[in-house]
Amino acid sequence: MARTELPVSIDLSHHINALSKSRHPSPLKDIIKYMAYDGMISFAGGLPHSSLFPFQTASIGVYPASTVLDPINPQAPEKLDIVNFSKAELDGQALSIATAMQYGSCAGDPSVIKWAADFTNIVFQPAYSDFEILLSGGNTDAWKKVVGLLSEQGDKILVEAHTYPSSQALWIPMGCEAVPVKVDSHGMRSDDMDAILTSWEANNPGVKKPHLLYIVPVGSNPTGSTMLAQRKKEIYDACVKHDVIICEDDPYFFLQYPEYDSGFAATPGSNASTPEEYLKSLAPSFLKYDFEGRVIRLDTFSKTLSPGNRLGYFVANPVFIERLLRATEVETQAPSGWSQLVVSNLLHNWGTNGYITWLANLRDQYRTRRDYMAIFSFVPPSAGMFIWARFYLTNSPRFLKIQDSGKSVDPEQEFLDYVWAELSKALVLLTPGSYYTPWQGKDKALTKTRGSEPGVGYFRLAFSMPTREEIYMGVNRMAKVLQDCWE
Amino acid sequence: MARTELPVSIDLSHHINALSKSRHPSPLKDIIKYMAYDGMISFAGGLPHSSLFPFQTASIGVYPASTVLDPINPQAPEKLDIVNFSKAELDGQALSIATAMQYGSCAGDPSVIKWAADFTNIVFQPAYSDFEILLSGGNTDAWKKVVGLLSEQGDKILVEAHTYPSSQALWIPMGCEAVPVKVDSHGMRSDDMDAILTSWEANNPGVKKPHLLYIVPVGSNPTGSTMLAQRKKEIYDACVKHDVIICEDDPYFFLQYPEYDSGFAATPGSNASTPEEYLKSLAPSFLKYDFEGRVIRLDTFSKTLSPGNRLGYFVANPVFIERLLRATEVETQAPSGWSQLVVSNLLHNWGTNGYITWLANLRDQYRTRRDYMAIFSFVPPSAGMFIWARFYLTNSPRFLKIQDSGKSVDPEQEFLDYVWAELSKALVLLTPGSYYTPWQGKDKALTKTRGSEPGVGYFRLAFSMPTREEIYMGVNRMAKVLQDCWE
Numbered sequence: 001m002a003r004t005e006l007p008v009s010i011d012l013s014h015h016i017n018a019l020s021k022s023r024h025p026s027p028l029k030d031i032i033k034y035m036a037y038d039g040m041i042s043f044a045g046g047l048p049h050s051s052l053f054p055f056q057t058a059s060i061g062v063y064p065a066s067t068v069l070d071p072i073n074p075q076a077p078e079k080l081d082i083v084n085f086s087k088a089e090l091d092g093q094a095l096s097i098a099t100a101m102q103y104g105s106c107a108g109d110p111s112v113i114k115w116a117a118d119f120t121n122i123v124f125q126p127a128y129s130d131f132e133i134l135l136s137g138g139n140t141d142a143w144k145k146v147v148g149l150l151s152e153q154g155d156k157i158l159v160e161a162h163t164y165p166s167s168q169a170l171w172i173p174m175g176c177e178a179v180p181v182k183v184d185s186h187g188m189r190s191d192d193m194d195a196i197l198t199s200w201e202a203n204n205p206g207v208k209k210p211h212l213l214y215i216v217p218v219g220s221n222p223t224g225s226t227m228l229a230q231r232k233k234e235i236y237d238a239c240v241k242h243d244v245i246i247c248e249d250d251p252y253f254f255l256q257y258p259e260y261d262s263g264f265a266a267t268p269g270s271n272a273s274t275p276e277e278y279l280k281s282l283a284p285s286f287l288k289y290d291f292e293g294r295v296i297r298l299d300t301f302s303k304t305l306s307p308g309n310r311l312g313y314f315v316a317n318p319v320f321i322e323r324l325l326r327a328t329e330v331e332t333q334a335p336s337g338w339s340q341l342v343v344s345n346l347l348h349n350w351g352t353n354g355y356i357t358w359l360a361n362l363r364d365q366y367r368t369r370r371d372y373m374a375i376f377s378f379v380p381p382s383a384g385m386f387i388w389a390r391f392y393l394t395n396s397p398r399f400l401k402i403q404d405s406g407k408s409v410d411p412e413q414e415f416l417d418y419v420w421a422e423l424s425k426a427l428v429l430l431t432p433g434s435y436y437t438p439w440q441g442k443d444k445a446l447t448k449t450r451g452s453e454p455g456v457g458y459f460r461l462a463f464s465m466p467t468r469e470e471i472y473m474g475v476n477r478m479a480k481v482l483q484d485c486w487e
Numbered sequence: 488m489a490r491t492e493l494p495v496s497i498d499l500s501h502h503i504n505a506l507s508k509s510r511h512p513s514p515l516k517d518i519i520k521y522m523a524y525d526g527m528i529s530f531a532g533g534l535p536h537s538s539l540f541p542f543q544t545a546s547i548g549v550y551p552a553s554t555v556l557d558p559i560n561p562q563a564p565e566k567l568d569i570v571n572f573s574k575a576e577l578d579g580q581a582l583s584i585a586t587a588m589q590y591g592s593c594a595g596d597p598s599v600i601k602w603a604a605d606f607t608n609i610v611f612q613p614a615y616s617d618f619e620i621l622l623s624g625g626n627t628d629a630w631k632k633v634v635g636l637l638s639e640q641g642d643k644i645l646v647e648a649h650t651y652p653s654s655q656a657l658w659i660p661m662g663c664e665a666v667p668v669k670v671d672s673h674g675m676r677s678d679d680m681d682a683i684l685t686s687w688e689a690n691n692p693g694v695k696k697p698h699l700l701y702i703v704p705v706g707s708n709p710t711g712s713t714m715l716a717q718r719k720k721e722i723y724d725a726c727v728k729h730d731v732i733i734c735e736d737d738p739y740f741f742l743q744y745p746e747y748d749s750g751f752a753a754t755p756g757s758n759a760s761t762p763e764e765y766l767k768s769l770a771p772s773f774l775k776y777d778f779e780g781r782v783i784r785l786d787t788f789s790k791t792l793s794p795g796n797r798l799g800y801f802v803a804n805p806v807f808i809e810r811l812l813r814a815t816e817v818e819t820q821a822p823s824g825w826s827q828l829v830v831s832n833l834l835h836n837w838g839t840n841g842y843i844t845w846l847a848n849l850r851d852q853y854r855t856r857r858d859y860m861a862i863f864s865f866v867p868p869s870a871g872m873f874i875w876a877r878f879y880l881t882n883s884p885r886f887l888k889i890q891d892s893g894k895s896v897d898p899e900q901e902f903l904d905y906v907w908a909e910l911s912k913a914l915v916l917l918t919p920g921s922y923y924t925p926w927q928g929k930d931k932a933l934t935k936t937r938g939s940e941p942g943v944g945y946f947r948l949a950f951s952m953p954t955r956e957e958i959y960m961g962v963n964r965m966a967k968v969l970q971d972c973w974e
């Protein structure tokens with residue numbers, strides 16, 4: 001698509017698993033081209049007739065793209081933009097009801113695909129020319145299809161040292177296991193990944209080498225960390241060296257914050273920047289370094305427009321996209337026509353610059369929430385919705401007692417469970433860090449057997465939902481409980 | 488749900504496959520109940536904040552439920568019902584935007600679930616009491632999840648002698664194979680199914696006995712046939728005897744037609760019947776006989792409201808529903824919030840009787856289209872959107888020549904391909920019957936090796952899309968080509 005001075009993707013089809021390889025296109029597809037013949041009468045289709053769909057007109061009232069909300073008391077602006085999309089008269093590109101509500105291309109409507117391709121070129125700038133777009137039902141659906149494309153039973157999958165639990169819950173029943181890679185403040189360490197893969201055969205004789213990296217590189221769930229340009233390039237190079245496919249699950253890309261400055265009370269709109277300046281402030285996607293087409297980027301509208309859309313898209317090389325499309329045909333078909341309709345019309349109504357303005361303001365909203373929470377002790381995250389709080393347990397007499405008793409199979413976990421329960425009793429709810437522990441099999445389920453850092457524990461705090469008052473109150477409750485637990 | 492005089496479902500968990508058995512609920516689920524505690528401040532959630540969703544109001548203009556369209560020239564009625572669903576003030580049960588667009592229960596919104604449970608009790612009347620509902624993204628998504636629940640690699644699956652190709656395309660790459668069961672004018676033959684299963688061990692020593700039946704019992708795609716009450720009961724009993732789970736994929740249930748009467752020109756509204764009379768005229772679902780909970784019924788709004796909704800629901804026993812929900816959590820999450828929003832509000836606006844009136848009129852519309860096509864020679868279907876045309880090839884000198892030459896590996900197929908190409912050249916497009924042949928493995932891919940009836944072939948004609956004029960013209964074109972091919 002477009003920039004033809006760039007290289008085309010290399011052949012990576014050896015990564016495709018046996019099941020995906022053996023999918024055939026539906027025989028019905030062959031017929032579709034005949035349907036377009038002039039004068040053809042088709043008795044082949046079998047679609048329901050769109051005159052018999054009860055839906056005729058539709059409109060939504062949406063925030064104008066430039067809306068700046070009050071972060072303390074966010075209230076809908078008085079004047080909404082009304083987007084009518086009965087007939088999609090807008091610019092001839094957006095989607096109409098009759099089309100959206102019929103069976104259509106499983107790849108998604110051309111208006112949405114084209115928008116996503118243009119947006120990808122502007123914002124993510126892939127380093128190869130023949131990337132393609134396929135719509136997904138959000139990143140949950142997309143990750144499921146990536147595992148269905150690449151992973152065999154029992155495969156080892158490279159992940160960050162703390163990783164998104166739902167992504168694992170998908171492949172654990174397949175007998176797959178995580179290979180956690182160390183992280184530092186810049187995210188996953190390329191030297192550790194290189195070391196693991198270089199010594200793989202020596203350390204894991206007879207075990208298939210990992211060929212898939214799952215990563216949440218921006219505003220990582222749970223750690224909130226963001227991988228900057230230099231590190232991404234290093235990771236990418238290591239993946240080229242070891243022939244690894246990168247799945248970039250990136251729902252928080254547009255929520256990248258400036259560094260936390262305790263003297264500066266962030267207020268939305270205060271960083272008012274042009275769309276170009278905002279885009280420039282963002283760490284690049286892995287796509288920017290992807291001259292071979294080995295990145296499968298998962299984008300979702302869940303965090304930027306709302307999760308209920310269940311809409312997102314893959315960016316990947318044409319061979320992977322074709323196989324993902326085959327899976328989409330038999331597993332789900334295209335995402336909801338309503339979702340495509342609303343999102344297509346909204347984006348065409350706002351325009352690309354309008355959408356980027358929306359994203360910049362959204363970023364400022366969540367940044368303000370981050371700042372409320374960051375005035376307390378933890379490392380403020382540079383993106384996303386989460387603070388990852390690290391605790392040194394060996395300062396707690398209570399922990400030491402559990403440990404020294406010799407009765408606990410996992411003293412860290414036992415103590416952290418206790419802390420979590422005490423916090424809940426004090427009416428403040430955190431997510432236990434253990435939820436994000438990479439699954440390495442039953443024999444590595446304890447802090448010790450897993451080789452996790454001893455005497456350390458984590459909780460995840462989300463700042464996306466509570467109000468400022470709740471944040472202040474909740475953190476006070478936390479402080480008291482933690483004081484008690486550490487005496 | 489409700490009718491407690493009925494038996495509860497029996498334990499069928501031995502049908503669940505290894506992968507599905509080993510799914511664990513997300514650890515995050517444990518936390519959700521704590522969130523509801525009075526005064527709890529939650530930093531655990533990590534949802535985006537709904538004040539930051541740009542969508543505030545929404546409305547659709549829909550046909551009034553009682554709309555009767557002119558089948559020859561269907562045009563939207565002048566007065567549409569406008570359904571506003573910004574806040575779902577309707578009756579407190581339908582869904583509002585803020586809820587629909589947030590992450591929510593993967594089972595689906597309670598307003599939709601409750602509607603589906605009530606509707607199931609009224610219309611399908613399951614013979615056991617503890618059935619449950621889970622929303623799906625339509626029957627494609629639902630069937631994928633049923634195979635993911637029950638089937639192991641290499642399983643044999645019972646199907647009708649002609650079956651829906653996309654349903655096979657899903658499991659062929661898993662190394663599964665079809666076991667086709669004979670059909671007659673009442674649909675699948677229970678005696679043949681019983682015979683196959685009774686003699687299974689003798690005829691297939693060492694091969695795992697099929698334990699899943701996939702069936703489109705009403706308006707079968709492709710054959711258009713419908714299984715009436717008596718046959719359904721026989722099939723159900725055979726499934727009890729042989730411990731088989733029935734997956735009832737039933738998108739055409741509400742399009743069941745009275746017998747074709749060539750002297751009677753059907754016009755929509757002409758059968759005007761009360762909702763009760765209409766429901767009475769329909770052959771029952773397998774659920775009606777399901778006193779054990781061994782039916783997984785797949786319902787979809789694709790044919791009754793429109794495919795773009797990508798919305799449907801499972802009706803099944805609680806153990807299966809729980810496992811299907813686990814898969815939904817990691818594979819897709821809930822269906823599109825927009826789809827749930829629109830369908831929930833529409834159904835609550837129309838009311839159950841309104842919806843049934845809509846279905847009765849819709850049935851009459853498609854019935855009229857069936858009648859246009861049925862004035863020609865084929866067996867008129869009793870439901871759905873398809874005519875299944877059977878041809879005797881041995882009357883064609885051309886076919887006999889191919890056969891007698893001894894040069895063709897599959898004379899039937901070669902001749903039918905030729906007929907199809909000639910039809911296309913004459914600008915009338917049918918679907919080749921071969922697309923619906925059950926896949927029994929590579930060594931049974933030819934008419935002969937498969938043991939299909941020799942000298943017979945099929946085409947599928949859909950009457951749902953063309954106009955009356957197109958039907959008349961198309962059938963004339965067909966007649967000429969067929970005459971030529973049979974000389």
Ligand SMILES: Cc1ncc(COP(=O)(O)O)c(C=O)c1O
Pocket residue numbers: 137138139140141164216221249251300301302307312820
């Ligand atoms: C890292 C990560 N991936 C995927 C998802 C789910 O995204 P979607 O709503 O697009 O399925 C989330 C949201 O909770 C997430 O944090």
Ligand SMILES: Cc1ncc(COP(=O)(O)O)c(C=O)c1O
Pocket residue numbers: 333624625626627628651703708736738787788789794799
């Ligand atoms: C038998 C059968 N099952 C399933 C489907 C697909 O239904 P849905 O749109 O609900 O995925 C169709 C429609 O083409 C069908 O004919």
